[in-house]
Amino acid sequence: MLETAGRKGSSASTRAALHDRYLEAFRWMLLTRVFEEKLASLYRGGMISGGVYVGRGQEAVSVAGALFLQKGDIFSPLIRDQAGRFAFGESILDVARTYLGSRQGPMRGRDGNIHRGRPAEGYYAMISHLGAMTSVTTGALLAKRFKGEKNFVGLTTIGEGGMSAGAFHEGMNIAAVEQVPLVVVATNNHYAYSTPNEREFACVDLAERAKGYGFEGYAIDGTDLGACLETIGGAIKRARAGRPPQFVVATVLRLSGHGEHDDASYITEEVKLEPFARDCFKVAEETLLKHELADRETIAKWRREFSAEIEEAVGRAQQEAAPQGDEEDWHAISDRGLIDQMG
Amino acid sequence: MLETAGRKGSSASTRAALHDRYLEAFRWMLLTRVFEEKLASLYRGGMISGGVYVGRGQEAVSVAGALFLQKGDIFSPLIRDQAGRFAFGESILDVARTYLGSRQGPMRGRDGNIHRGRPAEGYYAMISHLGAMTSVTTGALLAKRFKGEKNFVGLTTIGEGGMSAGAFHEGMNIAAVEQVPLVVVATNNHYAYSTPNEREFACVDLAERAKGYGFEGYAIDGTDLGACLETIGGAIKRARAGRPPQFVVATVLRLSGHGEHDDASYITEEVKLEPFARDCFKVAEETLLKHELADRETIAKWRREFSAEIEEAVGRAQQEAAPQGDEEDWHAISDRGLIDQMG
Amino acid sequence: MSITYLEAIREAQARALKEDDRVFIYGQDVGAFGGAFKATKGLAKEFPGRVLDTPISEDAMVGTAIGAAIEGMRPIVEMQFADFSSVALNQILNNAGTHYWRTNIPCPITVRLPSGGTKGSGPFHSQSMEALYAHYPGLVVVTPATVEDAYTMLLDAVAIDDPVVYCEHKYLYYHLKADKLPADRLPIGQARVARAGRDLSIVTYSAMLHDSLAVAEEMAAEGYEIEVIDLRSVKPLDTDTVLASVARTGRLLCVGESFPWGGVTAEVIARVAAEGFHLLDAAPRRVNAKDTPIPYHPNLWSAHRPNSKSIGAAARQLLRE
C-alpha cells in the first residue's frame, strides 16, 4: 500500500535532511486523517453507537512509534493512536468493522470503537482504565524473554492525563525493575478531556519522570514528524539494543474534542496560538511539498485513493450482519467444562 | 552532617553546633528503643496477638518530622514511626493498650499494633495498604484550607517499598496539584520485607522523583539525627511558609526483621558494613556524650525512668478488660437509622 | 417546568453547596466543564473554588475526600464512570468503610457512580457496581430510580455521617423527567411500593424499575396485578417492605442489571427465603444480566441486560407455578 519512495524532482541534499521514513509516515497520517474524518461524519450522521475518539494533532507521535516496530514486537496503543495502529498493520476493514459493530470485526461487536486489537499478532486491545496497559506490555516482554525470543521491543502509549494514574506508575516502575525493552510514548496534548495541565500535574517537565523510574527520557515537539521519527525511532533502537526502558514525552495540542461529542470550547484561543498547537499533519505536508517529496496533486491523489478504500471498507462493514444476542454463547471463559450453570 | 562540624571536647560553641532539639529528639528515640524492646519481648513471650513491627534504625528520621509538628497539624505515620508517634504526642498507654488489645485503647481492640491513631487530634490511623495515606493526608490539608485555617502542615511517611504503590504516586501528584503544605518523608531502609532495592526500583536516586511531581526534594543520611532534624525540620518550615510540597528521602538500614517474627537472615553481612547501616540511635548517643549534652548516667537514668513508665503502662493495659464480642454493637456505620437489618 | 434525573442530581448538588459550607465536589472535569455528563454544570461558576477538577487518579480522589471528610468536610466525589471506581475501590472499602468503626470518627464522603448500561458503551463504561460496595461493611449504597430519589437521596447522602456510594443510572439521566423537585422525601433505607399488586412481587432498583413497571403495565392488560418494589437503597436493604409485599403476593421475582453471580438479587432472595419462606407460594426467581462483560453492540447489549421481554417471561413463568 505504501509507496515508500515517492521521490521526484527534488535535490538529494534537501531530501536527505528528512528522515528516510518521513514520506511513509506521512501517508499513514494521511490515511488516518481521512479515515477519522469519515468516522466523525458517520458519528454525526448517527451511524455509530458510542463514541468516536480521534487522534487529530497527534498523528505524528503516534505513527513514529509504530513505524519502527516489526513482527514479534508488542504494540499497546490507546485512543489517539489510529495512525500508529495503521502503521503497525491494522487493516482499514478491521477499523470499520469495529466502529460499525460488525460481527466479522476482530471484536465481533463485543467491544467497539478504539477498544480493539489482535493480541495474537502483538497488537494489544486496550481496556479503558488508563495506565493498565503499561504493566501488561511489560508482562508480554517478560514472556518473550522467558521464551528465549530475541530482538523484540514493546511500545505503549499514554496521555499526560493517564500519567497520573497509579497503574501507570506501577507499570513504569516494574518495567524498569525488569529491564524489559519497553518504549513508553507519552503525549502531552495539554488536556485530559476538559482538564488543563494545571490541574493534572505540577512538575515543570513530564519527561523528568523518566529518571525517577530509571528510564532514559526524551522530550520532543510532537508537531514535528521528523523529530518524532528521530527520537522515537531512536528510543526503539536503543530498547532493542538492550538499553534501559525508554520514555519519550511529545508535546502537542489536541486538535479535536475529547471525543466527537465534545466541541472543546474550553480550549482557549490563546493556547491555540502556542507553537505546540500547530497541526503536525499540515507541518508534515508543507515539509514534503517544500522538499518536493510529494506535490499537491500526488497528495490529493493519495487522499482520493484512501478515501475510496475507506468508503469500500465502511460500505462492506455496514452491509455485514450485525451480531445477534441469540447467536452468542454468552460465556466469558474459554474452558467449557468450567462454565457456571446459573439459575 | 553533624559530624561534619566535627567538634569534640565540649564547649558552648560545640554544643551550639547541635540542633537545638537534638536532645529532645534523642529522648524520644530512647523511649522508642526501650518500648520497642519491651514489645519485642512481649511478642517473644506470646503476650501479643498478631505482629510487632519496630522502627529500629530509623528512629532519627521518624522523630525528626514529628518533632516540628504542632497543634493543628496532621501526622500520618506508618509502621516504623513509633519515635515520631511519641514526638507527636502519643501516650505510652495508648501504645500499650493497642498492642495488648485493651478495650480502653484508642482502637478498642478493634484494630491493633501499629494501626492506631487519634484522628480528632490530627494523628491519623493508617490502613495497611501502602500509599493510601498520602492522598488522605492531602485531603486533610485541603479541608483545613477550605476551613480557613492558617499555618498548618501535614506530614506523612513512606518506605522505599511503598513508593512503588500506585496509590503513593497518585497521592504525591494530587498533593502537588493542590499545592497543599505536605511533607512526605520516605525512608529507604534497603528492604521491603525481604526484597532488596534491586527488585524494588531501578532509578539511581529516589529523591529524584520529587522533581517529577513538582515537590522540592532532599536526600539525607538517616543515621544522622542532626541531618534529619535539619533537613526535615527545614522541609516543614518551608511547607508551612507556603513553598511547594516537600519530599525528603532518608537512607538507612532496617536494623530488625520486617516484623519480630522475621530473623532477617536475608540481610547480607556486606550491607551491614555500609555507612547507612550505622545505628542512628548509637550515633546520636555518642554525639550527645561527645558534646557532653548528656553523660552515660543520665542516659541510663532516662532509660530506667522510661522503662518504669512502660512497665507501668503495660501492666495496666494487661490488667484492663479485654473487649468481648457480646458487648460490641457490631455496627460499622455511625447512623443508627441506616443500619442494615441482616437476616 | 420539567426536570430530568440528571438535572435533579445537579440541583441536589447546587443546594448542598449552597446550604452547607462543608460541601465540595471533586472529580475529573467537574469544574468549568460541568462533568462528562453535565451533572455539575454551572456549579464551578456559582460556587467558586468548591468544584474542583482532579487528575486521573481515582484512588487519590477518594483518598483526598476521605482526609477532608475526617477533618469535617462533606466531599462529593464524581467518578467519570462507575467502572473506573475499580481503581478507587481500596480507598472506598478499606479506608472509608472501616474508618468510623476503627476510630470512632465518621467519614462522610459521597461517591457518585454514573452506573449502568447505555447503547454502545461497552464493557468499561456500563457497569453496575453496587454489589461490590454493599458486600463490604461500613458503606451505605443507594440506587435512585426516580427523579425525586435522585434529588433527595443525594441530599441525604451528603447529610449523613457515613460514606455513601451513590449509584446514579446513566440511562435515566435524560430518559426520566418529573414535573418538579420533590418537597419531601422518603428516607434512605425505606423501599417503596412503586406499583401495588397482589399476584406477584417484582423487587428491583435503579433503571430496572422502569422495565419492571413496563412489564407490570403490559401484564395488567392480561389481568395480572403485579406489585413492583423499588428498593431505593441496596444497603441498608429494606427487608420488611419486601417481605410485606411477598406476604401479599406469594411470589417473588428479583430483577437487577448487574452480573448474575451474587449481588442484590441473590441477597434479596436469600433474605426472603430465610425470613419469609412460608410466605412464598412458588420458587422465587431472578433476572440478571448475563455472565459476560457488557457488550458494545446495541443488539448484544439489549440481549445482555434484563429487558421487558426477559422480565415478562420470568414473571409469566412464575405466575404459572
Next chain:
Amino acid sequence: MSITYLEAIREAQARALKEDDRVFIYGQDVGAFGGAFKATKGLAKEFPGRVLDTPISEDAMVGTAIGAAIEGMRPIVEMQFADFSSVALNQILNNAGTHYWRTNIPCPITVRLPSGGTKGSGPFHSQSMEALYAHYPGLVVVTPATVEDAYTMLLDAVAIDDPVVYCEHKYLYYHLKADKLPADRLPIGQARVARAGRDLSIVTYSAMLHDSLAVAEEMAAEGYEIEVIDLRSVKPLDTDTVLASVARTGRLLCVGESFPWGGVTAEVIARVAAEGFHLLDAAPRRVNAKDTPIPYHPNLWSAHRPNSKSIGAAARQLLRE
C-alpha cells in the same frame, strides 16, 4: 510423612514449575525468602529465574502476569495477603476477566490470595474476597478446604486456560495435615459431600468446612445426621450437588466466613430457593461473619466469624423448624 495445606501449595507450585516451562511465580518476597507464609520456600533456588520478587505493586504484578499469559506463559501471582488484591482488582476483573471474551485469546493467570481470618490479624490481613471476584464474569474462583484440594486445584488452576482466583485459607496453612499428596483429583467445578447425612445440609467452603464438620460431629452425638457439602469452587458453583443434598435432607444452612451482605451464601440460597424450592422443608439459613471490619482482638475476632457455636445454634434452630 505428613504434609500441611501450606506444603501442598508449595508442592503444587514446585510440580507446576517442573512440568511446565510456561509457569513462573511472581509476587512480593516469593523469591529467595520463599514468601511471607513460605508457600514458595526453596522454589527460587530450585527453579532459578522463575520465581521473581516484585515491587509493592499489586496492579502491575497482575498486569505483568496478564501480558505474560497473553504471550503464552502461565504465571502464578502471589498476593501477600488477599486483602491487598483490592488494589489489583481492576486488572483482575476488567483486564484478565474480559480478555478472552473480548479478543478470543485466553488469559491463563492464577492469582493466589492468602485469605481469611487468623488470630490478631485485624481488618487488613484477614479478608475473604471470593465474592468480589465471583460476581464479575470471566474468572474461575476456587476455595480449597483440604490439603488434597489445595494441591490438585492449584495444579488445575495453572493448567486451565482461564484466569483463576485461588483463595487459600491462611488458618489452614498449618492447621491442616494430610498423610500424602493425592494421586487423583476431583475436577474444579464439582462440590464434594464431605460428610453424608439426612437431616440437614450444611453448604460451606474453605476454612468453614472444618467448623461445620465439627458441628456435624458434635450433633451426631445428639442423634442428628448432618450432611456437609464442600463447594470447593465458588465459581463455577456446583448447584447440582447442592440440590441433590437438599433433596436428601430438606434443610439448608449455608456457612461462609465473609461479610453477610451478598456473597457465596446468598448465591447458594438464591439458587436453591429458585431451583430446589420444593425440596426445602424449612426456610434456608445463612451464617456469615458480622457486618463490620474483621477485628484485631482474638475475642472479637472469634465472635465476628462464624464458629461452631453460631453454626451449631443455627443448625439446631433449623432442625426445630
